[in-house]
Amino acid sequence: xxxxxxxxxxEMLKELIEIRRFEEKAVRLxxxxxxxxxxHPCIGQEAVPVGACQAIGKKDYVISNxxxxxxxxxxxxxxxxxxxxxxxxxxxxxxxxxxSMHIVDMGLKILGGNGIVGGGIPISVGAGLxxxxxxxxxxxxxxxxxxxxxxxxxxxxxxMAAIFKLPVIYICENxxxxxxxxxTDSVACKDVGKRSCAYGIAGYIIDGSDxxxxxNAVKKAVGHARDGRGPSLIEAKTYRFxxxxxxxxxxxxGKEEVEYYxxxxxxxxxxxxxxxxxxxxxxxxxxxxxxxxxxxxKGAVTFASESPEPELDKFLEEIEQI
Amino acid sequence: xxxxxxxxxxxxAIVEEMDRDSKVxxxxxxxxxxxxxxxxYKGLLDKYGPDxxxxxxxxxxxxxxxxxxxxxxxxxxxxxxxxxxxxxxxMDQIANQAAKIHFMSxxxxxVPLVIRTQGGVGRGLATQxxxxxxAWFYHIPGLKVVMPATPYDVKGLLKTAIxxxxxxxxxxxxxxxxxxGAVPEEEYTIPFGKADIKRKGEDITIFAYSNMVLKSLExxxxxxxxxxxxxxxDPRTLVPLDIDKVINSVKKTGRLIIVSEACxxxxxxxxxxxxxxxxxFEHLKGPVKIVAGLDTPIPYNSTLEQASIPCKxxxxxxxxxxx
Numbered sequence: 001x002x003x004x005x006x007x008x009x010x011e012m013l014k015e016l017i018e019i020r021r022f023e024e025k026a027v028r029l030x031x032x033x034x035x036x037x038x039x040h041p042c043i044g045q046e047a048v049p050v051g052a053c054q055a056i057g058k059k060d061y062v063i064s065n066x067x068x069x070x071x072x073x074x075x076x077x078x079x080x081x082x083x084x085x086x087x088x089x090x091x092x093x094x095x096x097x098x099x100s101m102h103i104v105d106m107g108l109k110i111l112g113g114n115g116i117v118g119g120g121i122p123i124s125v126g127a128g129l130x131x132x133x134x135x136x137x138x139x140x141x142x143x144x145x146x147x148x149x150x151x152x153x154x155x156x157x158x159x160m161a162a163i164f165k166l167p168v169i170y171i172c173e174n175x176x177x178x179x180x181x182x183x184t185d186s187v188a189c190k191d192v193g194k195r196s197c198a199y200g201i202a203g204y205i206i207d208g209s210d211x212x213x214x215x216n217a218v219k220k221a222v223g224h225a226r227d228g229r230g231p232s233l234i235e236a237k238t239y240r241f242x243x244x245x246x247x248x249x250x251x252x253x254g255k256e257e258v259e260y261y262x263x264x265x266x267x268x269x270x271x272x273x274x275x276x277x278x279x280x281x282x283x284x285x286x287x288x289x290x291x292x293x294x295x296x297x298k299g300a301v302t303f304a305s306e307s308p309e310p311e312l313d314k315f316l317e318e319i320e321q322i
Numbered sequence: 323x324x325x326x327x328x329x330x331x332x333x334x335a336i337v338e339e340m341d342r343d344s345k346v347x348x349x350x351x352x353x354x355x356x357x358x359x360x361x362x363y364k365g366l367l368d369k370y371g372p373d374x375x376x377x378x379x380x381x382x383x384x385x386x387x388x389x390x391x392x393x394x395x396x397x398x399x400x401x402x403x404x405x406x407x408x409x410x411x412x413m414d415q416i417a418n419q420a421a422k423i424h425f426m427s428x429x430x431x432x433v434p435l436v437i438r439t440q441g442g443v444g445r446g447l448a449t450q451x452x453x454x455x456x457a458w459f460y461h462i463p464g465l466k467v468v469m470p471a472t473p474y475d476v477k478g479l480l481k482t483a484i485x486x487x488x489x490x491x492x493x494x495x496x497x498x499x500x501x502x503g504a505v506p507e508e509e510y511t512i513p514f515g516k517a518d519i520k521r522k523g524e525d526i527t528i529f530a531y532s533n534m535v536l537k538s539l540e541x542x543x544x545x546x547x548x549x550x551x552x553x554x555x556d557p558r559t560l561v562p563l564d565i566d567k568v569i570n571s572v573k574k575t576g577r578l579i580i581v582s583e584a585c586x587x588x589x590x591x592x593x594x595x596x597x598x599x600x601x602x603f604e605h606l607k608g609p610v611k612i613v614a615g616l617d618t619p620i621p622y623n624s625t626l627e628q629a630s631i632p633c634k635x636x637x638x639x640x641x642x643x644x645x
Binding site: 096111124130164 | 347349373376378379381382383384386387388389390391392393394395396397399414415418419423425426427428429430431463
């Protein structure tokens, strides 16, 4: 399969399962009142972060968005520190100050999620400039949804990245809905990927439910960027299986449509089936992976719930200094 | 000591910092061959080349985003917004991104970004090129706000801004660019949060920043001839604010006039008034006076334009009313 070793494909399956199970757990904890605020699960979209993060290197940057847990996990983030952040604890990635949308890990070159749709896209221009100035061949993977591409920041940033030939891979996770608005109603040219033509950059329209297809497209774009040939725009068609957040019943979508994607385009089930059919993995190995992931997530929840709250005095002291 | 223009002092600060630190670069509209709308960057493209003097399309959001992204990944960009009025176009990147990233990352990320811009009335540039919008940024936790009034201050504060690890709104005033003032040849920096007593006095404290420092000094000069002694306190940086120096001056004089070009409603001036009143109410011999811009968009016509912001005689009138 496109030069990917069995070992890597099994690793990708593990990441898909990790993301799915992490999100499922987070939703349950949210509904139980353990997690507050906003939570945007990426259930159904796991193949995009997994394929993309496999295609970039350790020194490359990742810019995430409000639906960003998948990017962090696929990048190798510590799920315990992520869960602690969701719990608002001092041991969380942002010491309980950021929450679900703002997870940052500089060691993994994750420059953060974002609470503003499209907010990370202009920042990718700067990260790209910095990679270009450093001249070490590093690139930036910038993730956003279909909704963000209708915002002016998308135009300014892609235009600027294109004229400066910046090494940025723009990855649009088109899950077909910006909260409730269908992308077919909001994107004038229908396919986000076609917008690449306006900037004279490479464009891809791919099936975002297949991590290998995502990997191949991103790999190509990364090579292009490392060669100094500038940015690319990849539209990965995907689907979020549930609402915008756990309290959104997503009544704006037809039942048949949802059922189709869940039964036909589930990235986790499909990839699992494929590796099994191609005899890359046995059922027993899958079970072992799944129970390992469950154990890890259980440990993450225990860590999060047992971690201390941030210290109020310390917070007040810090803001006093500004 | 030699005297140079405010715009020359800016260029000197930038040259010194770019020579000192290869991570410092410039990005903005018309900053290349054109040298910047107010010519502060004249000659810098030739000196540093297009990799460090990055001329951009008219894309304020992407300019600030480029600054933030580069700052997060090890650089010290100076991003220029040609007129502070245009900051409205980049407000998400300034207020929701640059200002918040350090805090919301639990302190793990820094954004050492200088946003150089200029504001103010005075050249008949009308409503969308003449505003004083410092209150927007003063209001947002996470931003530092610098408003230098003299060539000496602009140079020392810009060098500090470039070395600071926080996003800094560096707000110049378009009428001060040609103004000359004493600037030493040798290197110096000015720390943030240190107000400067621009003139010593006994009867009234005048708190003023940016171009209003110059107008307040003229007013103080004239008042002195009438036997009224004014102390002009220039905070130089609004965030952080050296409120103690203002308080100490008010304790001495018992009277305070706050002069600000920005329109009064929701202004920095109102906030300073509240802070001082709260702290030294018992020392005040009269009400705190605010001499501020009118609550109007800035008109084009020169008479109307000048009437919409404080002038020397407004400050003199306020002083006399207090005594």
